[in-house]
Amino acid sequence: MIESIYGYRVYVNDTLCIETERSQIRFPRSKKSRIRKKWAKNQKNWTQRQVHKAFVVGRDIYLSTATYESVKATGKLHPVLLLANTKMIKGSNNG
Secondary structure (H helix, E strand, C coil): CEEEECCEEEEECHHHHEEEEEEECCCCCCCCHHHHHHHHHCHHHEEEEEEECCEEECCEEEECHHHHHHHHHHCCCHHHHHHHHCCCECCCCCC
8 A cells, every 4th residue: 555644655564564572571589690591581471562663765654554544543644753763764766
């Protein structure tokens, strides 16, 4: 799907923009590194969650479906551009 918002061409692509991120949710009370390493090896102490990312390539924006729907509902692209600003890729097509 190609649409234009504020002069940016918007591409909706879930395979590119959704990543899984692992984070440890349980930690031992002990501060010793040996115990912390043991807890880090146990898979029950970890969880995975989906992270929606946005990429800006020149004048193109790649968004996930959920991010695109929120931009379409609110009409605010500014938070998405701030999110994508750390992932700014210079493209050859500067439209």
